[in-house]
Amino acid sequence: MYDFNGLNEECGVFGIWNHPESAQLTYMGLHSLQHRGQEGAGIVCSDGNEFVSERGLGLLTDAINKTKMSHLQDYQYAIGHVRYATSGNKGIENIQPFLYHFYDMSVGVCHNGNLINAQSLRQELEHQGAIFHSSSDTEVIMHLIRRSKQPTFEEALKESLRIIKGGFTFAILTKEGLYGAVDPNAIRPLVVGQMPNGAYIIASETCAIDVLGEEFVRDIHAGEYVVINDEGIRVESYTEHTNTAISAMEYIYFARPDSTIAGKNVHAVRKASGKRLAQESPAETADMVIGVPNSSLSAASGYAEEMKLPYEMGLVKNQYVARTFIQPTQELREQGVRTKLSPVKDIVHGKNIVLVDDSIVRGTTSKRIVRMLKEAGAKEIHVRIASPEFMFPSFYGIDVSTTAELISANKSPEEICEHIGADSVAYLSVDGLIDSIGLDVDSPYSGLCVESFTGDYPAGLYDYEADYKANLSERQKAYLAQNKQYFDSEGNLNV
Numbered sequence: 001m002y003d004f005n006g007l008n009e010e011c012g013v014f015g016i017w018n019h020p021e022s023a024q025l026t027y028m029g030l031h032s033l034q035h036r037g038q039e040g041a042g043i044v045c046s047d048g049n050e051f052v053s054e055r056g057l058g059l060l061t062d063a064i065n066k067t068k069m070s071h072l073q074d075y076q077y078a079i080g081h082v083r084y085a086t087s088g089n090k091g092i093e094n095i096q097p098f099l100y101h102f103y104d105m106s107v108g109v110c111h112n113g114n115l116i117n118a119q120s121l122r123q124e125l126e127h128q129g130a131i132f133h134s135s136s137d138t139e140v141i142m143h144l145i146r147r148s149k150q151p152t153f154e155e156a157l158k159e160s161l162r163i164i165k166g167g168f169t170f171a172i173l174t175k176e177g178l179y180g181a182v183d184p185n186a187i188r189p190l191v192v193g194q195m196p197n198g199a200y201i202i203a204s205e206t207c208a209i210d211v212l213g214e215e216f217v218r219d220i221h222a223g224e225y226v227v228i229n230d231e232g233i234r235v236e237s238y239t240e241h242t243n244t245a246i247s248a249m250e251y252i253y254f255a256r257p258d259s260t261i262a263g264k265n266v267h268a269v270r271k272a273s274g275k276r277l278a279q280e281s282p283a284e285t286a287d288m289v290i291g292v293p294n295s296s297l298s299a300a301s302g303y304a305e306e307m308k309l310p311y312e313m314g315l316v317k318n319q320y321v322a323r324t325f326i327q328p329t330q331e332l333r334e335q336g337v338r339t340k341l342s343p344v345k346d347i348v349h350g351k352n353i354v355l356v357d358d359s360i361v362r363g364t365t366s367k368r369i370v371r372m373l374k375e376a377g378a379k380e381i382h383v384r385i386a387s388p389e390f391m392f393p394s395f396y397g398i399d400v401s402t403t404a405e406l407i408s409a410n411k412s413p414e415e416i417c418e419h420i421g422a423d424s425v426a427y428l429s430v431d432g433l434i435d436s437i438g439l440d441v442d443s444p445y446s447g448l449c450v451e452s453f454t455g456d457y458p459a460g461l462y463d464y465e466a467d468y469k470a471n472l473s474e475r476q477k478a479y480l481a482q483n484k485q486y487f488d489s490e491g492n493l494n495v
């Protein structure tokens with residue numbers, strides 16, 4: 001995992017009901033979710049009457065400083081968000097949670113993921129007189145809820161959740177309850193935990209539950225929402241049209257290794273994928289295996305174990321360097337690369353290396369690392385990627401939404417090998433990935449959303465469809481043509 005040029009991660013949400021230190025706990029929960037978004041953070045708190053909000057740009061520690069935290073004392077209910085923009089621009093007005101004051105109630109709302117029909121819904125709503133305050137698609141759900149004719153907030157929420165499409169989770173706070181909702185495919189994860197004092201939390205990942213010393217209660221499944229209020233906790237479905245397809249990228253790249261999604265620990269899954277990769281594509285001449293810190297280390301250890309090769313630290317990541325995207329020029333960016341990641345020369349010099357990374361998206365990361373390792377004296381570099389070829393854009397909240405930015409949309413592994421200057425390149429197969437994750441879910445997608453590798457979009461494409469189809473590359477078309485299941489009965493691409 002090494003983000004040289006600002007590919008966007010997704011967001012993290014958190015919520016807590018009925019704890020005297022709700023803001024502090026939300027802060028700690030968000031801190032453990034920081035890997036999911038570093039562009040901004042916010043917290044909305046309430047005591048059941050008053051609602052207050054603090055938010056800011058950057059890392060949590062910058063976004064919400066001591067002074068801001070002091071405004072959030074003594075509230076029992078809170079939601080929080082760490083943001084990496086997947087839609088909308090990067091201004092403060094887009095930092096969530098959003099807090100709305102209506103004549104009859106206040107509502108805090110934040111979300112993770114991407115709504116794929118937000119643009120058309122927004123247009124429709126604007127025609128009906130709605131005025132949007134930010135460019136974030138999160139606002140759409142609030143408009144839908146307020147326009148609903150349903151008698152209760154919960155009914156209005158249910159109705160709105162049925163209208164929006166895509167991969168999403170929501171955390172919503174009203175004076176009556178804390179609500180968490182998951183898209184009909186469970187593309188994006190949400191879990192519930194409980195504190196020793198009985199208070200419940202919701203969070204994007206289980207690491208936030210662990211960090212607070214809480215007990216995991218359950219995952220929120222496809223098409224479900226949870227209501228937490230003074231009466232306790234209730235999980236309901238808002239739709240019967242569900243088909244579990246958890247984003248494989250959560251396991252591959254986004255989630256923290258200590259998190260567990262749908263019963264599968266992320267580190268264990270990555271390690272298993274590394275082992276499978278070694279079985280599928282052994283690098284016979286290698287002396288050692290190294291991983292690209294941080295998210296590839298688990299897969300690299302699995303690869304090494306399977307190959308009975310030493311697992312070495314050939315690259316060191318400086319954990320304290322700000323993200324490279326803030327540096328404007330290519331030259332500065334390259335310099336940033338060197339300050340963030342350095343080769344351990346004495347280890348790699350003269351050695352044949354297996355370099356394991358979790359994914360190749362644009363190809364810039366691998367190219368630079370291969371060059372860096374060769375400059376440090378490495379002899380052969382065999383790149384092994386612990387996920388399949390990233391051939392298709394994703395529209396469900398990971399901000400890799402155009403074919404143009406995907407190197408595998410146009411180049412074969414052999415061409416990529418040449419492009420990045422490696423001695424060989426190989427990827428995990430799609431079956432290898434699915435087996436390594438090993439979900440036991442009865443769904444045509446094996447419980448997983450692997451759209452970036454297969455072009456099969458379980459939640460459809462909606463506003464993105466025309467553009468996606470118009471920009472399919474020859475390589476993508478050839479892949480889809482070979483995989484007939486992606487065509488409908490009339491021979492149209494079944495995206």
Ligand code: AMP
Pocket residue numbers: 001002003004006007008009253292295357358359360361362363364365366398399400
């Ligand atoms: P690239 O240089 O574009 O090939 O980037 C690939 C690197 O980015 C990999 O090492 C991944 O760890 C990381 N990565 C993969 N997907 C994403 C994403 N959606 N956002 C940010 N980084 C990503």
